[in-house]
Amino acid sequence: MNRVELAKGIYHVGAVDWNVRDFHGYSTPRGVTYNAYLIVDEKIALIDTVKAPFAGELLDRIRDIVDPAKIDYVIVNHVENDHCGALPEVMKHCPAAKVVITEKGRQEAAKLYGGDYDYMVVKDKDTLSLGKHELEFIPITMLHWPDSMTTYLKSEGIYFSNDAFGQHICTAKRFDDEVYMPDVYYEAEKYFANILMPYARLIGRAIGRVAGYDIKMIAPSHGVIWRSHIGDIIARYLAWGAGKPEERIVLFYETMWGGTERMARAILEGINKAGVPATFYRLSASDRSHIMSEVLMAAGLLVGSPTLNNGMMPAVGDMLTYLKGLRPAGKLAAAFGSYGWSGGAQKDIEEMLTKSGVVLEEGLNLDWTPSAEEIEKAEAFGYAFALKVKAKCAPVE
Numbered sequence: 206m207n208r209v210e211l212a213k214g215i216y217h218v219g220a221v222d223w224n225v226r227d228f229h230g231y232s233t234p235r236g237v238t239y240n241a242y243l244i245v246d247e248k249i250a251l252i253d254t255v256k257a258p259f260a261g262e263l264l265d266r267i268r269d270i271v272d273p274a275k276i277d278y279v280i281v282n283h284v285e286n287d288h289c290g291a292l293p294e295v296m297k298h299c300p301a302a303k304v305v306i307t308e309k310g311r312q313e314a315a316k317l318y319g320g321d322y323d324y325m326v327v328k329d330k331d332t333l334s335l336g337k338h339e340l341e342f343i344p345i346t347m348l349h350w351p352d353s354m355t356t357y358l359k360s361e362g363i364y365f366s367n368d369a370f371g372q373h374i375c376t377a378k379r380f381d382d383e384v385y386m387p388d389v390y391y392e393a394e395k396y397f398a399n400i401l402m403p404y405a406r407l408i409g410r411a412i413g414r415v416a417g418y419d420i421k422m423i424a425p426s427h428g429v430i431w432r433s434h435i436g437d438i439i440a441r442y443l444a445w446g447a448g449k450p451e452e453r454i455v456l457f458y459e460t461m462w463g464g465t466e467r468m469a470r471a472i473l474e475g476i477n478k479a480g481v482p483a484t485f486y487r488l489s490a491s492d493r494s495h496i497m498s499e500v501l502m503a504a505g506l507l508v509g510s511p512t513l514n515n516g517m518m519p520a521v522g523d524m525l526t527y528l529k530g531l532r533p534a535g536k537l538a539a540a541f542g543s544y545g546w547s548g549g550a551q552k553d554i555e556e557m558l559t560k561s562g563v564v565l566e567e568g569l570n571l572d573w574t575p576s577a578e579e580i581e582k583a584e585a586f587g588y589a590f591a592l593k594v595k596a597k598c599a600p601v602e
């Protein structure tokens with residue numbers, strides 16, 4: 206078994222789930238890692254566990270270094286099952302360990318896992334000496350759960366950042382300078398969009414809280430460990446968190462007999478004529494999590510559906526339900542689509558877009574299949590929408 210050492214006596218002991226393809230609705234075509242870390246000092250601390258089915262792999266990696274029974278502290282940065290599902294099994298092997306956790310985390314863990322553990326509840330900036338090393342605990346409440354906490358190892362400058370700075374990608378190596386970085390950056394952005402977007406406004410403040418810290422390594426709970434691109438990923442997080450939209454449009458739609466698709470293609474022509482970059486997705490052939498990664502920074506959204514049974518198509522409802530939960534505030538958005546003898550889809554879409562926090566613009570609704578004149582109208586609609594996006598993104602004089 207290969208040992209992965211972050212610094213002397215500090216190990217990655219987590220698991221690599223190469224084959225998982227869905228993470229509560231978030232597609233993971235490259236799999237997921239559940240990172241856990243072991244610090245061996247006068248006292249021994251385990252930072253986080255793994256998803257329950259991987260408890261055996263975690264314990265084997267620990268056993269390769271120390272007897273799990275010698276663990277003094279199990280630090281629970283986050284109670285969600287991908288980090289904590291193996292906690293009951295791990296605690297059977299280190300029954301004397303204290304569980305270091307926030308008060309919110311303690312309440313959640315008691316309900317989720319039911320164990321009567323020896324809890325050590327910590328607050329903001331509390332510290333814990335392991336001997337040579339000292340840990341500091343920094344809660345990041347609502348990034349993205351009430352219990353979420355991070356842990357800083359001062360002596361080595363390692364920031365155990367929990368879900369923050371994570372990526373859902375499996376790689377054979379554990380560090381950023383050992384892997385193909387364009388894939389990692391793509392997955393980091395997708396992760397931010399699909400997990401952290403609703404709380405993006407909290408990012409700047411959370412990063413500000415460790416601004417003066419000497420961080421030599423960011424060790425997240427998912428994906429690769431950052432040691433050579435720290436400044437870059439922090440800059441990207443600040444930009445994603447600030448949410449300043451870029452001059453781009455994401456268009457997604459579903460079609461029944463092709464009328465709404467013809468509209469979508471004409472709208473794209475209009476957007477192209479205005480010179481605004483755009484991406485184009487038929488939802489039944491696309492991955493909603495990937496679309497969200499593009500929505501993150503795009504200034505404009507266009508959503509199309511024909512009317513089916515007085516409402517929108519199921520694939521559009523799926524996407525908009527997901528979008529509403531992630532709350533991409535402040536973007537311009539509009540609905541379009543064709544209908545037969547009565548409408549309904551556009552109203553459904555507009556209601557969902559309004560609940561998503563976007564700025565709703567006037568949409569375009571056409572009956573039956575679009576005529577040549579109506580195709581021109583759709584192109585003009587796309588052109589006009591793109592100009593609004595341009596105006597929104599224009600620098601303030």
Ligand code: FEO
Nearest residue numbers: 283285287368426
């Ligand atoms: Fe990685 Fe919030 O779970």
